[in-house]
Each structure stands twice: as C-alpha cells, then as structure tokens.
Amino acid sequence: MTWKEKLGDRIPAESAREIDTFENQIALKRRDRIDDKVFAETRLRRGAYGQRYDNGQRNDGNGVKMLPFPSNGRTKGPDTVWDAPGMQRIKIPFGGVTPEQMDTLADLAEEYSDGICHITTRQDVQLHFVHLDDTPSLMRRLAAVGITTREACGNTVRNVTACPLAGVCRDETFDVTPYARASMRFLLGHPDAQDFGRKFKVAFSGCRQHACGLVNMHDFGAIAVTRETGGATQRGFEVHVGGGLGAVPHEARLFDPFMAEAEVLPTLQAISRVFARLGEKRNRARARIKFLVAQLGIDEFRRLVQEERRRLAPDARWTAYLDDLSSAAEQPLKSGGPLDGAPAESSFAAWSRSNVYRQRQPGYAVVTVSLPLGDITGDQLRGLADVARRFVGDTVRTTVEQNIVLRWVRGSDLPALHRELDALGLARPGAQSIGDITACPGTDTCKLGIASSRGLAAELEQRVRGRMDALDDAVRSLRIKISGCFNSCGQHHISDLGFYGVSRHVRGRVVPHFQVVLGGQWVENAGAYGLAIGAVPARRIPEVVERITTRFIEDRRPDETFHAFTARIGKRALRGMLQDLMPVPDYETKPDYYRDWGDPREFGIGDMGVGECAGEVVSLTEFDLVGAESQVFEAQLELEAGNAAQADGLAYAAMLQAARGLIKTEFIDIPDDPDRIVAEFRTRFFDTGIFFDRFAGGKFAQYLFRRHARSGPPAGVDAARRSIEEAQLFLEATHACQARLAGAPAPAGAGAVSGSPA
Amino acid sequence: MNAAASAAPDATAVQRIALKLFLDGPAALAPRDVIPVFHRWIQTRAVDGLLIDVADYTHLPTGPLALLVGHEGRYVLDRSGDRLGLQYVRTQPLDGPLETRLRTVAAMLLRAARRLEKDAAPAGPVRFRGDEIDWIVNDRLLAPNKPDTFLAVRPAFESFLDALSGGAPWTLTPRSESGTRFGIHARGPAGVPLETLAGRLDSAAGF
Numbered sequence: 001m002t003w004k005e006k007l008g009d010r011i012p013a014e015s016a017r018e019i020d021t022f023e024n025q026i027a028l029k030r031r032d033r034i035d036d037k038v039f040a041e042t043r044l045r046r047g048a049y050g051q052r053y054d055n056g057q058r059n060d061g062n063g064v065k066m067l068p069f070p071s072n073g074r075t076k077g078p079d080t081v082w083d084a085p086g087m088q089r090i091k092i093p094f095g096g097v098t099p100e101q102m103d104t105l106a107d108l109a110e111e112y113s114d115g116i117c118h119i120t121t122r123q124d125v126q127l128h129f130v131h132l133d134d135t136p137s138l139m140r141r142l143a144a145v146g147i148t149t150r151e152a153c154g155n156t157v158r159n160v161t162a163c164p165l166a167g168v169c170r171d172e173t174f175d176v177t178p179y180a181r182a183s184m185r186f187l188l189g190h191p192d193a194q195d196f197g198r199k200f201k202v203a204f205s206g207c208r209q210h211a212c213g214l215v216n217m218h219d220f221g222a223i224a225v226t227r228e229t230g231g232a233t234q235r236g237f238e239v240h241v242g243g244g245l246g247a248v249p250h251e252a253r254l255f256d257p258f259m260a261e262a263e264v265l266p267t268l269q270a271i272s273r274v275f276a277r278l279g280e281k282r283n284r285a286r287a288r289i290k291f292l293v294a295q296l297g298i299d300e301f302r303r304l305v306q307e308e309r310r311r312l313a314p315d316a317r318w319t320a321y322l323d324d325l326s327s328a329a330e331q332p333l334k335s336g337g338p339l340d341g342a343p344a345e346s347s348f349a350a351w352s353r354s355n356v357y358r359q360r361q362p363g364y365a366v367v368t369v370s371l372p373l374g375d376i377t378g379d380q381l382r383g384l385a386d387v388a389r390r391f392v393g394d395t396v397r398t399t400v401e402q403n404i405v406l407r408w409v410r411g412s413d414l415p416a417l418h419r420e421l422d423a424l425g426l427a428r429p430g431a432q433s434i435g436d437i438t439a440c441p442g443t444d445t446c447k448l449g450i451a452s453s454r455g456l457a458a459e460l461e462q463r464v465r466g467r468m469d470a471l472d473d474a475v476r477s478l479r480i481k482i483s484g485c486f487n488s489c490g491q492h493h494i495s496d497l498g499f500y501g502v503s504r505h506v507r508g509r510v511v512p513h514f515q516v517v518l519g520g521q522w523v524e525n526a527g528a529y530g531l532a533i534g535a536v537p538a539r540r541i542p543e544v545v546e547r548i549t550t551r552f553i554e555d556r557r558p559d560e561t562f563h564a565f566t567a568r569i570g571k572r573a574l575r576g577m578l579q580d581l582m583p584v585p586d587y588e589t590k591p592d593y594y595r596d597w598g599d600p601r602e603f604g605i606g607d608m609g610v611g612e613c614a615g616e617v618v619s620l621t622e623f624d625l626v627g628a629e630s631q632v633f634e635a636q637l638e639l640e641a642g643n644a645a646q647a648d649g650l651a652y653a654a655m656l657q658a659a660r661g662l663i664k665t666e667f668i669d670i671p672d673d674p675d676r677i678v679a680e681f682r683t684r685f686f687d688t689g690i691f692f693d694r695f696a697g698g699k700f701a702q703y704l705f706r707r708h709a710r711s712g713p714p715a716g717v718d719a720a721r722r723s724i725e726e727a728q729l730f731l732e733a734t735h736a737c738q739a740r741l742a743g744a745p746a747p748a749g750a751g752a753v754s755g756s757p758a
Numbered sequence: 759m760n761a762a763a764s765a766a767p768d769a770t771a772v773q774r775i776a777l778k779l780f781l782d783g784p785a786a787l788a789p790r791d792v793i794p795v796f797h798r799w800i801q802t803r804a805v806d807g808l809l810i811d812v813a814d815y816t817h818l819p820t821g822p823l824a825l826l827v828g829h830e831g832r833y834v835l836d837r838s839g840d841r842l843g844l845q846y847v848r849t850q851p852l853d854g855p856l857e858t859r860l861r862t863v864a865a866m867l868l869r870a871a872r873r874l875e876k877d878a879a880p881a882g883p884v885r886f887r888g889d890e891i892d893w894i895v896n897d898r899l900l901a902p903n904k905p906d907t908f909l910a911v912r913p914a915f916e917s918f919l920d921a922l923s924g925g926a927p928w929t930l931t932p933r934s935e936s937g938t939r940f941g942i943h944a945r946g947p948a949g950v951p952l953e954t955l956a957g958r959l960d961s962a963a964g965f
Binding site: 001002003006052053058060061062067068069070083084085103106107110111114115116128129131372373375377378379380382386425444445454455458461462598599600601 | 774808900
C-alpha cells in the first residue's frame with residue numbers, strides 16, 4: 001500500500017495530478033531524462049530545496065572531506081547529489097493552520113525529517129534532512145489536509161503573508177485575511193506568474209503603525225485603508241512595491257495611496273506580467289522586482305502596470321471573494337469571558353504579561369507560543385494541536401517572528417491554557433522581547449550561511465533570559481534578529497539590534513564575525529532599514545548586546561525609542577563603543593575566537609555552496625517540455641496497465657503541451673485550446689520551416705497534425721503504442737527546435753531524432 | 759487504484775525503525791556536551807554509517823536534542839517522554855526479515871551507546887540501562903498505532919528481545935497515546951551491561 005492509494009480521493013484532483021507529475025519527473029530524472037537545471041527549478045517550485053553539504057563535501061574541522069553518498073553520480077540539480085538530504089518548505093498562507101494540519105506536519109516531521117518543525121520568517125514551515133524520494137508522499141499527505149508546497153521556492157510568488165493579529169487586532173483598519181487568502185489562491189500556478197527572473201513576495205497589513213505585515217520590505221505590500229465616498233466607507237489598500245532586504249535592500253515605493261479592494265488581484269496580475277516581461281533574467285543579483293522599479297522609476301513602473309491592467313481580460317476571480325467577506329471571518333470556539341482571577345501558578349503572571357494580547361473582541365485574547373529559534377518537536381506540535389482543538393479550534397497562525405499564536409482564547413481559560421502549554425514545554429514567557437530572537441537557519445543547514453546565526457541566537461537567548469526579570473522595560477521590548485549571511489533571511493535590517501554573519505582572514509586563519517546592524521525599525525511595517533557599523537568577532541557579540549543596551553538605559557531620554565536613540569547618538573559613537581571588541585587575538589591565546597557558536601569545529605567557509613534562493617531561470621518552454629515528458633511517461637504507465645485509450649490521450653496531450661511551449665517563445669498568451677495550439681504551431685513553426693529537422697523535414701510535425709485530426713473509436717493497444725512513439729519523437733524534435741532557437745547545441749537526445757526510424 | 763482495492767498494510771515490512779536506550783542517571787550528561795562528541799565521531803568515523811552532519815536542538819526542552827545525521831540513519835540524544843537516552847533512527851532500508859532488521863539497528867545503537875559511555879564523560883560517568891529499550895516505528899502507513907500492529911509485529915520483536923536477553927523474559931507495553939507513532943516499551947532483566955547485550959546479539963548472529 002502507498003500513501004497515494006490510502007489517501008485516494010481525499011487529495012484534491014488538481015493537487016493529485018500535480019504531485020503525480022512531480023513524481024514522474026523524479027522518475028524521469030532518475031533516468032537522466034531531465035536536465036539538471038530544469039529539474040532543480042522543477043523541484044524548487046514544489047518546495048524541495050537544497051541543503052548544506054548537498055554537493056557531497058563537508059569540512060569536518062580537519063579539512064574538506066567527501067561524503068560518499070551511494071548516488072552513483074546521480075544529481076537532483078547542478079552540483080547537487082541525489083541522496084543528500086534536503087529541506088522541504090511548506091507554504092502556510094497568512095500563517096493560518098488548523099489542528100488537523102498541525103497533526104500532519106508533526107507526523108511528517110517525525111517520519112521524513114529529523115523530528116522538528118521549523119517556523120520561518122515568512123510564516124512557512126520547513127522540514128530539514130528530507131530525502132527527495134520521500135517528497136511525493138509527504139506532499140500527498142499535506143494535500144489531503146489542504147496544504148500545498150507548490151511555489152514555496154523557486155522564481156515564483158512565494159507564501160503570501162499577513163499580520164498574525166489580522167481580524168482581532170485592536171488597531172487595524174479591517175481584517176486583511178480574506179485578501180491574503182484570495183491573493184494566494186489567485187496567484188498560485190497563475191500562468192502570468194510563471195516566468196519571473198526571481199521570487200516575488202506579497203504581504204498584507206491591517207495598519208501602518210505596527211510591524212504588522214512588514215509591507216516596506218515586500219515586492220508587493222498592501223496596508224488596509226478606508227475612505228469615505230458618497231457617504232459610504234470604501235475599503236482599499238495603500239499599496240507599496242519594490243521593497244526587499246537581501247544584499248542590496250530597497251525600501252518599498254508607494255504605488256497607490258488608495259487602491260480599491262476590487263483592484264488588488266488584477267493589479268497583482270498586471271504587475272506579474274510586467275515583471276515577467278521586463279524583469280532581469282540573466283543577472284540573478286539584480287533580478288528582483290525592486291531593481292526593475294528602481295531602474296524604471298516608480299512613475300514609469302506605475303504607468304506600465306496601469307497600461308497592462310487595461311489590457312487584461314476580465315476574470316471573475318478578481319472580485320468573487322469580495323461577495324463573501326463576512327462568512328470568511330473566524331468564528332470563536334467558545335463564548336468570551338474575562339480573566340476571572342482564578343488561582344494560577346506563579347509563572348502565569350510573567351507569561352501573561354508578555355505572551356497574552358487582549359483582542360479587540362471583549363473576553364478574548366491571543367496567546368503567543370514562543371518557540372526557541374522557531375523550532376517545535378513533532379510531539380509538541382501534536383500536543384499543541386490537541387490544545388488548540390479544545391481551546392480555540394481552527395484559529396491558529398504562525399508568525400514572522402517564528403512563533404505560533406492561538407487566537408480567540410477565552411479570557412477565563414488563560415490559566416488552564418498556560419498549564420497545558422507548560423506541560424508541553426511551550427509556556428516560555430518573553431514573547432516578542434529581546435529574549436525571543438529571530439534567526440535564519442544559517443550554517444546549520446543553509447548552503448549560503450557564513451556564520452552560525454542559530455548558534456549565536458541560542459547563546460544570546462540563554463544569556464538574556466537568565467536575567468530577563470532584571471531588564472529595564474525599554475530593553476526588554478527590543479528585538480534581535482540574526483542572519484547567517486548578508487541575504488537577510490533573518491531580517492536583520494529591520495531589527496533594533498541586527499547581526500549578520502561574515503568572515504575575516506586573520507593571520508592565515510578564518511574567523512567568524514558578525515556585522516552589527518543598527519538603525520532598523522521593526523514597527524511601522526519595517527519602517528526603516530539599519531546599516532552595518534562594523535564587524536565584531538562572533539565570540540564577542542554578547543558583549544556588543546550588553547554594551548549597547550546598557551548605554552541605552554543610561555543615556556536614554558524620556559520616552560525615547562531605541563531607533564531614535566541610535567540616530568541621536570550616531571553610528572560613529574556607537575562604533576567607537578565597540579572598537580575594542582573588534583581585534584582578534586592569536587589562535588594560540590584564544591582558540592575560541594576561531595570557532596563559531598555551537599560548533600566545535602575550527603571555523604572555515606569551505607562548506608559554502610551555491611544557494612538555491614534564486615532558483616534557476618528556466619523558460620516557460622522548458623517547463624512545458626518537462627511537462628510533456630511527464631505525460632509521455634504517464635502514457636507508458638497507462639499502456640502497461642492496459643489502458644490504451646488513456647495512454648493515447650496522454651501521448652496526444654504531451655504533443656500539444658510541447659507545441660504550446662514552443663509557441664510561447666513567440667506568443668506567451670497562447671490559450672490551452674488544442675485547435676488554437678495546432679493552428680498557431682502550423683503557422684509559426686511548420687509553414688515557416690523553423691520546426692523542420694535537417695534530415696526528416698516536417699515529418700515529426702505531421703505526427704501532431706495527424707493525431708489532432710484523428711477521430712473515431714478509442715485507440716487500441718497498437719495505436720496507443722504508436723501514439724507514444726510518435727509523441728516521443730515529436731518531443732525530441734521540439735527539444736531540438738528549442739535549442740536551435742536558443743542558439744545552443746542540440747541536446748544529446750535530440751540528435752537521435754535524425755536517425756530515428758519513422 | 760482505489761483504497762479498497764489495495765492490499766492491507768503489512769506491519770512487519772516496516773523499514774523506518776528506531777530503538778532507544780535510556781541513560782542511567784541522566785543528570786550526568788549535559789546535552790550540549792554531546793555536540794562536540796558527535797562532531798568528533800564524524801572526524802574519526804567512530805560509528806557505523808555515512809555520517810553527514812550534527813544538528814543541535816539543545817535549546818529545546820524535549821524531543822531530539824542532539825543529532826548525528828547520517829545517510830542510512832541518525833543517532834539522536836533524545837528526551838522524548840522526559841527520559842534522556844540515545845536512539846538510532848533508521849531511514850534507509852535494511853535486508854532481511856523484521857527480526858534481523860531490529861538486530862541490525864540494535865547492534866548499531868549498542869556500539870554507539872558504548873562509545874558514548876566512553877567519550878562523553880566531562881560531567882561524570884555516563885551509563886546506559888540494559889534493562890529497557892524503546893522501539894518506535896516512523897511509518898504510520900504500514901504500522902498505524904493500533905492493536906493490530908502490535909499483534910502483527912510482536913513475534914518478531916519478542917524473538918529479537920530473546921536474542922538480546924538470552925531468553926530472559928521482557929514485559930512489553932505498546933504506546934497508547936493518541937496520534938503518536940506506533941512503538942513498544944520493553945522492560946527486561948536488570949543489571950545487564952551493554953557489552954553483554956551486544957555480545958549476545960553477535961553470538962545470535964553467528965559472529
């Protein structure tokens with residue numbers, strides 16, 4: 001029995017088909033029938049990401065050693081060994097997750113991963129040390145509970161995020177949840193969002209003043225606003241575009257101060273089309289939309305988008321969800337009730353001060369489950385799902401601070417909930433404080449990591465939490481965010497105290513350092529980006545935190561924020577405070593400086609690999625050709641199973657998909673209509689001779705034309721077999737044609753077309 | 759193929775199996791101290807398998823705290839159920855019937871546990887108990903946590919335990935918590951050191 005058989009029709013048909021296709025693509029890759037680059041982007045678009053050491057090498061502290069995986073040279077991407085463990089990213093739109101989904105995530109962590117679910121800084125869940133061969137079963141089990149991994153990585157629209165308090169916040173303009181959900185559904189797999197040069201991130205905020213959805217650092221960020229029109233209140237969004245962190249951070253630009261709610265989805269579609277058409281594709285370092293916005297200028301970018309918007313054919317999905325906004329609202333599991341003063345453990349008071357937020361709705365609260373470094377074990381997550389079922393139902397969300405919130409907790413339930421969380425090891429106080437540190441995976445699992453962000457975070461948390469009660473309130477509420485490199489997955493730019501990993505060569509050795517980033521602003525939707533003031537050896541970062549926070553307490557003006565304080569003091573003075581921490585002593589005197597936090601190996605950067613954050617630039621044509629390969633493969637399976645008619649149909653569908661892919665090189669909007677595909681193919685590639693093989697001429701195109709024209713009874717076994725053979729030859733000819741068009745040498749398989757039997 | 763037409767799961771076919779030995783006096787071992795030990799094991803190839811990396815979850819209060827991740831399986835300092843111990847979690851298939859697979863996993867675990875007793879002693883002597891062992895199955899498809907699974911795998915597990923204890927009786931307690939993986943806690947004769955258990959497995963295997 002397999003999971004596919006067991007879950008059967010519990011998996012939505014479209015998801016089932018997609019996962020079957022991915023499984024077939026894995027099988028084809030095993031047979032070396034898919035190019036490394038294409039397969040890498042294919043699996044990335046299913047959320048199957050690479051992980052550190054997947055090039056088969058690791059520095060064990062004594063030198064770089066080969067990891068002799070039994071893969072026999074098989075790879076799952078450029079320089080990526082098949083059997084090396086990888087990371088599976090799982091999209092959780094706006095962080096919304098149900099107890100049933102939590103159970104499944106817990107099961108998957110235990111069975112396919114290392115027993116840990118990791119919450120990311122974009123409300124996703126990540127599982128590490130996953131074998132590629134396990135991913136189809138993993139995806140089916142997720143699909144059966146309504147979760148997709150589609151477009152979790154790669155050059156796609158990533159997880160759509162939103163404020164975890166949306167709908168219950170005391171300050172929000174309105175609940176942005178339905179808009180985030182609709183955007184996710186609309187953009188997932190949308191044809192206009194498949195040809196980007198890089199990823200595209202969308203976020204929704206309910207207000208301007210809080211951190212909320214961190215709109216300022218997103219490719220597309222929307223803040224809920226209203227206006228009065230004709231005596232009625234109209235909902236809309238203040239839309240910002242072109243924000244992003246990374247090595248070259250850009251603050252988002254105002255695109256529209258008031259975009260009517262009905263315009264959000266069509267505008268996202270128009271932006272996608274402009275980004276796909278004009279965005280950089282070759283230079284990966286400048287391919288995010290922020291560079292396009294900067295290059296064109298916001299006014300020209302806006303003009304192009306508006307022009308594109310006018311050309312779009314109407315789509316009912318743009319506004320369908322608006323008719324039903326109120327029914328999409330969460331329903332509390334229990335009636336509300338105030339905290340009744342019932343006896344509680346002594347630890348309850350501290351926990352409730354930091355981890356409980358009073359909702360807008362009287363009698364209810366949001367409880368933050370603070371997760372150390374975003375990690376939760378399978379047992380804990382299952383236990384939390386059980387708690388959620390009994391206390392709040394389906395109203396659970398992940399947060400960009402790598403925590404989980406339970407919404408709609410009845411006030412009078414808080415002491416009991418605290419006891420239950422405590423029994424699970426999940427009642428850690430200090431949520432959203434200086435002791436609740438955000439960190440990306442860094443050198444633990446990321447190929448790009450330079451220094452150990454998690455090692456440093458664990459060390460700082462331990463130190464800070466040891467004296468949390470003694471901290472001044474102004475310090476307690478600060479944020480620390482740490483990235484393992486300059487790419488800012490830990491969001492160090494928008495933190496009060498930010499750090500990112502770098503290295504320095506000192507007397508012939510490599511020493512882990514962190515750049516100290518000050519001036520960032522978490523609130524006001526990531527309102528300001530900090531700048532690095534200097535690199536300090538990793539070993540001395542705890543002293544950096546101590547000195548700066550102490551100075552803040554000593555020199556702070558009444559009600560002065562940390563952001564204002566650092567601006568007033570100035571970076572020169574702040575750097576001066578750290579100057580004596582920067583020198584690196586001799587290895588013989590202080591060998592600890594030459595090791596990273598939590599890692600006893602002598603530090604080195606030889607383990608770094610080529611990251612997959614950027615995905616691979618793969619054209620729509622290449623994707624269609626891979627899809628066509630999968631359909632031919634599926635046709636063979638159907639034929640083996642005695643289903644001749646289905647096999648014949650799949651072979652025909654494969655030819656259509658290949659032809660459509662080729663047409664997209666000239667006509668990107670070619671509809672998925674067989675008559676139109678064949679007509680366009682004939683006009684553009686047959687009549688012009690472009691498709692013609694050097695020896696066989698237009699013979700392979702005739703296979704498509706004949707099959708398209710065929711009618712009559714369903715194909716028998718012989719006819720189906722012939723269809724598959726012809727589809728395969730047509731596919732090879734399409735590969736060859738595509739290679740000629742791209743000016744590249746014809747792929748090895750395509751060369752065989754010339755000598756193939758008719 | 760629909761669910762009705764497919765074969766019933768065969769619990770004895772499970773491959774993703776884990777065994778855990780418990781520490782005697784767990785206070786003697788600080789989880790953080792195991793991280794450098796695991797790194798050294800990679801350098802010296804001290805235990806079986808293709809060893810890849812170390813994962814550090816010592817910041818968590820429970821569950822897997824320190825992992826030595828390998829290709830075929832992983833060694834885990836684990837505090838599930840509030841009891842610290844060492845697990846070997848098999849992830850790649852093994853040959854032979856279930857009893858043989860259990861013996862192979864047990865042999866790897868015993869070698870690692872004996873090695874840890876020697877290598878992780880900064881806070882005092884570290885000893886594992888030879889009278890308790892947990893079996894956990896990471897496969898809810900073939901081995902759902904149900905009484906039928908227990909009935910199906912019990913003969914193989916008992917046969918494996920017989921080999922481990924030289925025929926002395928064990929008390930078996932299946933895991934009963936809802937939603938958890940199938941597993942069995944086994945308690946056997948007290949006072950048996952790991953060397954003896956390992957020796958019995960070797961002799962039962964004909965080494």
